[in-house]
Each structure stands twice: as structure tokens, then as C-alpha cells.
Amino acid sequence: MTIVHEKYKAKHFPPKPPHPKPKPQDPNPSNAPVTVPNTAHHSLQGLQPTLQSMIEEFSTLSILGEEPPTDISPPLPCPIATTPEEILVEILEHVALQDVASFARLSQVCRRLAYLVTTEERVWKRIALGHEYGFAAMHYTWSCQVDGKLLGDDDQGGYILGPDFEDPIVPTPLPQNVTSLLVPSTYPTYRTLFRRRPRVRFNGCYISTVNYTRPGASSPTSITWNSPIHIVTYYRYLRFLRDGTCISLLTTSEPADVVPYLYVEHMHKNHHNLPSAPMKDALLGRWRLTGPEIPGVEGSEKEGTLEIETAGATPKYMYKMYLSVGIPGRAARNNKLGWQGYWSYNRLTDDWGEFGLKNDRPFYWSRVKSYGLSWEESGMKC
Numbered sequence: 001m002t003i004v005h006e007k008y009k010a011k012h013f014p015p016k017p018p019h020p021k022p023k024p025q026d027p028n029p030s031n032a033p034v035t036v037p038n039t040a041h042h043s044l045q046g047l048q049p050t051l052q053s054m055i056e057e058f059s060t061l062s063i064l065g066e067e068p069p070t071d072i073s074p075p076l077p078c079p080i081a082t083t084p085e086e087i088l089v090e091i092l093e094h095v096a097l098q099d100v101a102s103f104a105r106l107s108q109v110c111r112r113l114a115y116l117v118t119t120e121e122r123v124w125k126r127i128a129l130g131h132e133y134g135f136a137a138m139h140y141t142w143s144c145q146v147d148g149k150l151l152g153d154d155d156q157g158g159y160i161l162g163p164d165f166e167d168p169i170v171p172t173p174l175p176q177n178v179t180s181l182l183v184p185s186t187y188p189t190y191r192t193l194f195r196r197r198p199r200v201r202f203n204g205c206y207i208s209t210v211n212y213t214r215p216g217a218s219s220p221t222s223i224t225w226n227s228p229i230h231i232v233t234y235y236r237y238l239r240f241l242r243d244g245t246c247i248s249l250l251t252t253s254e255p256a257d258v259v260p261y262l263y264v265e266h267m268h269k270n271h272h273n274l275p276s277a278p279m280k281d282a283l284l285g286r287w288r289l290t291g292p293e294i295p296g297v298e299g300s301e302k303e304g305t306l307e308i309e310t311a312g313a314t315p316k317y318m319y320k321m322y323l324s325v326g327i328p329g330r331a332a333r334n335n336k337l338g339w340q341g342y343w344s345y346n347r348l349t350d351d352w353g354e355f356g357l358k359n360d361r362p363f364y365w366s367r368v369k370s371y372g373l374s375w376e377e378s379g380m381k382c
Contacts, residue, residue, distance in 0.1 A: 143244030285310030
């Protein structure tokens with residue numbers, strides 16, 4: 001009986017054939033002439049030792065296709081697994097320019113892509129030096145006046161407070177290709193440069209949520225022993241534009257009622273009862289980052305501070321903010337703006353007054369997909 005059972009099992013339920021282990025893919029399987037330098041030797045400096053050793057192990061792995069639905073099904077086609085590395089890097093570069101967040105998430109697809117996303121310096125250099133997300137779009141000197149108009153020959157760039165907030169200074173313009181001088185002298189790789197160097201983001205806005213309590217006045221006819229407590233909530237919004245201008249707004253309206261209307265075209269008083277009514281108090285201004293700080297180069301200032309000058313509540317006033325570009329968590333970078341100081345300038349009396357920041361909280365960046373990244377965007381100034 002046992003022999004019959006074994007023969008029936010071998011005929012109708014054959015054992016599964018062992019799957020052969022995938023061989024490491026040749027980075028250049030087509031033996032085509034390599035037109036792009038091989039980046040497998042690029043350094044992994046700046047990573048933790050455990051993560052660095054793990055990424056190095058991924059360098060010899062290949063991109064694996066999807067497993068067949070059954071044991072007897074033929075292997076599913078996977079064209080990207082046979083794509084030469086120089087073409088694959090070109091594809092990754094296009095993905096990064098469309099959305100750098102999507103490019104970073106490609107590292108979760110497989111180990112081979114994790115290695116390329118982490119070590120491919122050609123892509124990270126294009127991102128860091130480009131104007132889409134990188135430092136070519138940053139302004140280290142004032143590019144316009146507070147009202148958004150271009151600087152004239154007789155304009156000195158407005159009022160600038162020094163690091164001690166007393167003596168005015170004028171930043172010295174430096175060459176445009178100064179970013180490439182920071183690698184590897186200051187930052188070991190372009191990936192580290194893009195992640196750690198202070199910068200602002202254009203595809204979203206910065207929001208500061210302030211909550212505090214204050215005691216209320218009890219009614220003289222009240223018979224209760226306790227006094228009421230008021231919970232006060234308001235928001236500060238900052239949106240930075242590529243031409244060097246910015247939008248600042250202080251309001252009690254929640255982000256869902258404000259973020260869709262943070263555009264230059266909505267900055268007027270005639271909103272009436274329209275949904276964009278919270279924008280009636282928005283102020284137009286300008287921004288610049290301090291720096292760049294280059295070792296051994298005169299005229300470079302310390303990085304990490306964001307200067308903002310906006311119009312005041314009345315024409316005779318102007319507001320100035322000093323914010324530090326910080327790191328809110330271990331994974332996030334350049335997502336936080338902390339307060340350093342906030343002043344008002346009286347144009348008639350030439351006096352500076354400082355605002356108290358007892359209840360104010362830092363700004364945190366939130367992505368807004370509808371903002372986009374193009375110069376032709378409706379929120380940009382032509």
C-alpha cells in the first residue's frame with residue numbers, strides 16, 4: 001500500500017525543483033562602450049559604519065524580477081534587470097529631477113537600486129547644483145526690494161542687521177559655482193551636501209502653530225469660584241518663491257483654509273466673503289540665506305540663518321525676521337525654521353523695535369503638491 005501511495009504522489013504531486021540562485025548581474029551586460037564613468041567605486045562617507053557595510057554588500061547584486069505565479073510558469077520578463085548601468089543612471093537622473101522624494105524612495109524597491117540611489121554621485125551632483133531643488137535656486141544676497149521690485153543702481157539692498165543685530169553689514173557676492181568648492185572640503189559627497197547644507201524649499205510652505213492659554217475675566221454677576229481660561233490658537237505661514245520674494249501671513253485661519261491661496265495673485269484686500277479672505281492680511285517680502293561659508297575665502301559668512309524682510313502693517317513700518325534653518329529629527333533635513341529674532345523698523349524715525357517671541361513656535365515645512373516647481377507657476381512673479 002505504501003508503494004502505491006508513493007507512486008501516486010510522485011505522479012500527481014511532483015517535488016518542486018530548486019530555484020537556481022541569481023547570478024550577479026554584469027553592470028555592462030551588452031559589452032557596449034561605457035560612456036559614463038562607473039560609479040561603483042564612489043565613497044560612502046557620511047554614513048554609519050553598519051549602514052556603510054550593508055550598502056557595500058549590495059554593490060554586487062542584480063535587480064531581480066517578480067517571481068512566477070506557479071512553479072511551472074516561465075520566468076516573468078524584467079527589462080530593467082538587463083538595462084546597462086549607464087542607461088539606468090540616466091533614468092534615475094530624470095526621476096530625480098521630476099521629484100527628488102520619489103528618487104529617494106526608489107531605494108526601497110530592491111537592494112541594487114538602494115546601492116545606486118545612495119552612491120550615484122552623478123545624480124546627486126545634478127540635484128545639488130541644479131535650480132530645481134538645489135543651491136542654484138538659493139539667494140545669498142538680496143535679489144529684489146521688499147515690495148518685489150528689482151533692485152536699482154541706487155538701491156543698497158535695504159536694511160541689513162549684522163550677526164550682533166546692531167551694526168548693518170552688506171554681504172559680499174561670491175561666484176555662482178561656489179557650491180562645487182564645498183565638496184569634499186566641507187562635505188564629503190554631493191549627497192551629504194544636499195542633505196545637510198541649509199536651504200529652503202519651494203514645493204511647500206512653512207507653518208508655525210502657536211497655542212497658549214491666558215486667564216479670562218469673570219463676570220461680576222457670576223456665582224462661580226473659578227475664572228475662565230482662554231485657549232488662544234493662531235498660525236504663521238511662510239512661502240518662499242524662486243525669484244527671491246516670499247509671502248508672510250499671520251492669521252487664526254487653519255492651514256486647510258490658507259494653504260490653497262498662498263499665491264501672489266491673492267495678495268489684495270478685496271476678497272469680501274470669498275474663500276481666499278484670510279489672504280487680506282498677507283505681506284509680501286524678500287528672503288536670503290547667509291553664506292556661503294567657505295574655509296579660507298574672505299567675505300564668506302556663516303551659514304544657517306535665513307533673513308526675511310517684509311512690508312509692515314502700515315507703509316511706515318517694515319518687519320525683519322531672523323530664522324535658523326534647523327533639523328527637526330534624525331531622518332528629516334532642512335524642514336524646520338527656528339526663531340532667532342523679530343523686529344519692526346520705523347522708516348520715519350529710523351528706529352528698531354523688537355517683538356517678544358514668548359509664545360511663538362518654530363516653523364515646520366509641509367509639502368503642497370499643487371505648488372509645483374516651475375517658474376511659470378501662478379504663485380511666481382514674472
